Amino acid sequence: MKYMLLLNRMADALPESGTPDLDRINQEYAVAVAAMGQAGVLIDCAPLAAGSSTTTVRVRDGETIITDGPSAEIKEQLGGYTIIECADLDEALKWAAIIPAARDASVEVRPIVAAQAPV
Amino acid sequence: MSGPLDQLIRQHWWAAVAALCRLTGDLEAAEDAVQDACVVALERWPATGVPANALGWLIGVARHKAVDRLRREAIRGAKEAASMREPEGSGPEQDTAPEPVDQLSLVFLCCHPALDASARVALTLRSVCGLSTAEIAAAFLVPEETMAKRLVRARAKIREARIPFRVPSQAELPDRLGAVLRVIYVLFTEGHMASRGDALVRGDLCDTAISLARGVAGLLPDEPEAMGLLALLLLTDARRAARTDDLGELVLLEDQDRGRWDRDMIAEGEEILETALGLGRPGPYQLHAAIAACHSTAVSAAATDWRQIALLYGELIRYEPTPVVEANRAVAVAMAEGPAAGLVILDALAHHPQLWRWAQLHIARAELLRRLGRDDEAAGAYRAALELEPAPASRSFIARRMRELTGG
Numbered sequence: 001m002k003y004m005l006l007l008n009r010m011a012d013a014l015p016e017s018g019t020p021d022l023d024r025i026n027q028e029y030a031v032a033v034a035a036m037g038q039a040g041v042l043i044d045c046a047p048l049a050a051g052s053s054t055t056t057v058r059v060r061d062g063e064t065i066i067t068d069g070p071s072a073e074i075k076e077q078l079g080g081y082t083i084i085e086c087a088d089l090d091e092a093l094k095w096a097a098i099i100p101a102a103r104d105a106s107v108e109v110r111p112i113v114a115a116q117a118p119v
Numbered sequence: 120m121s122g123p124l125d126q127l128i129r130q131h132w133w134a135a136v137a138a139l140c141r142l143t144g145d146l147e148a149a150e151d152a153v154q155d156a157c158v159v160a161l162e163r164w165p166a167t168g169v170p171a172n173a174l175g176w177l178i179g180v181a182r183h184k185a186v187d188r189l190r191r192e193a194i195r196g197a198k199e200a201a202s203m204r205e206p207e208g209s210g211p212e213q214d215t216a217p218e219p220v221d222q223l224s225l226v227f228l229c230c231h232p233a234l235d236a237s238a239r240v241a242l243t244l245r246s247v248c249g250l251s252t253a254e255i256a257a258a259f260l261v262p263e264e265t266m267a268k269r270l271v272r273a274r275a276k277i278r279e280a281r282i283p284f285r286v287p288s289q290a291e292l293p294d295r296l297g298a299v300l301r302v303i304y305v306l307f308t309e310g311h312m313a314s315r316g317d318a319l320v321r322g323d324l325c326d327t328a329i330s331l332a333r334g335v336a337g338l339l340p341d342e343p344e345a346m347g348l349l350a351l352l353l354l355t356d357a358r359r360a361a362r363t364d365d366l367g368e369l370v371l372l373e374d375q376d377r378g379r380w381d382r383d384m385i386a387e388g389e390e391i392l393e394t395a396l397g398l399g400r401p402g403p404y405q406l407h408a409a410i411a412a413c414h415s416t417a418v419s420a421a422a423t424d425w426r427q428i429a430l431l432y433g434e435l436i437r438y439e440p441t442p443v444v445e446a447n448r449a450v451a452v453a454m455a456e457g458p459a460a461g462l463v464i465l466d467a468l469a470h471h472p473q474l475w476r477w478a479q480l481h482i483a484r485a486e487l488l489r490r491l492g493r494d495d496e497a498a499g500a501y502r503a504a505l506e507l508e509p510a511p512a513s514r515s516f517i518a519r520r521m522r523e524l525t526g527g
Contacts, residue, residue, distance in 0.1 A: 052272055053279035055233040068235040068276070088283035089233055090291075111280050 013050035049111040132249030137221035152185035238273040346395035347405035353388030354411035373420035403438040425454035442474040478509035
């Protein structure tokens with residue numbers, strides 16, 4: 001059985017790179033990630049870019065509607081995930097638009113921060 | 120910025136930032152570098168004179184500044200900074216030549232639909248038009264710090280989400296061009312209607328919007344809607360001098376002194392509209408421009424071809440099925456067939472919840488009721504408009520009408 005662990009944070013973005021705050025967070029995460037890696041349970045993990053760099057995609061009546069920021073629709077529930085590798089946002093938005101969730105609710109396109117392999 | 124040198128620099132800003140954006144791959148780095156180059160230009164040019172190829176000079180200096188900055192701030196590896204510098208020996212002219220495709224890419228980047236709509240306008244003013252953050256903040260009456268944050272956030276999103284610097288494909292173009300034209304239209308409307316601030320018309324914003332529309336239409340000569348927008352702005356702005364009286368109050372189209380309309384601008388707008396219509400791909404901006412042309416070419420208010428205008432609004436509804444267009448059609452019908460016919464259409468819109476909060480609808484109703492001699496109902500409609508807190512100039516217009524109605 002695979003489980004998805006959803007990590008929440010108190011701030012919109014990670015601390016600035018090169019700051020003691022980020023170093024501390026990295027160290028703390030490295031400990032947790034190393035433990036999961038040694039136990040053989042870890043599949044993948046990565047921090048996400050600032051929520052403000054999110055783009056929400058909706059398809060209504062066959063038309064793609066793109067908005068800045070996360071979805072503000074409180075009735076929507078997180079229902080799945082897809083990780084894709086694309087050249088740029090335009091390409092990612094195109095793929096997002098073919099996912100049924102874009103038609104039924106919305107798909108949030110959020111950049112993954114490129115981090116060093118954890119283990 | 121106001122001096123001739125400042126103006127010259129602003130004229131080249133778009134092409135210079137676009138070229139640097141291509142070279143550095145980063146909008147913020149591009150703007151910083153061009154800004155640095157402008158500072159150098161303002162120091163040197165008064166003594167040395169303006170170089171023959173001022174734009175090439177600016178791009179060349181900006182490129183050096185960008186490399187210096189990259190080194191200093193060590194944003195990227197030294198290798199990448201070096202690779203940027205390399206073509207210098209082989210032929211700097213080639214590298215510093217401005218490319219129209221870069222200028223288009225920059226506009227499409229700033230007007231990308233993944234950016235917040237107000238950020239698109241602000242970013243376009245900054246990166247394409249070269250306005251300072253302080254000037255943009257003043258234009259939108261927000262504190263400079265707020266505007267600076269909005270710009271920082273927009274650039275951060277471009278970088279983090281990797282919004283591409285390129286011209287959209289033919290398949291994407293209609294939608295993406297629509298977003299660009301929308302930004303220019305919003306900018307012009309902000310100057311023309313001035314929802315913020317006390318001045319009714321802010322000509323500097325209108326000028327900026329027109330030069331932007333001119334640039335985009337020039338770069339996309341096969342796009343009739345880009346030309347349609349330029350024609351619309353020219354035909355509308357040609358009436359600027361007659362739109363306000365000596366006290367800065369709104370003068371209705373029918374009361375305007377048509378001798379104060381800019382005939383050259385009208386002629387240019389008409390010519391561009393003709394070219395656009397000749398491409399045989401009609402669209403909303405061309406229709407708006409055609410409506411504006413009906414007004415601009417009428418020798419007097421009485422000579423206006425309202426039947427044609429009503430027809431054009433009827434066409435426009437196919438592209439913009441909004442109650443606002445329908446309300447405008449009602450006004451045209453009222454002029455062509457009498458206020459009663461127009462009032463029927465306006466009253467049919469009355470139950471539309473969104474439109475009911477639109478002050479212009481109540482003003483239009485009030486005007487028709489006044490013409491029908493239904494003064495009490497007219498006064499009620501003016502009061503309804505006032506409750507919706509319209510722009511200051513509209514407020515004083517309504518106050519004037521109310522005084523006329525009550526004979527006071």
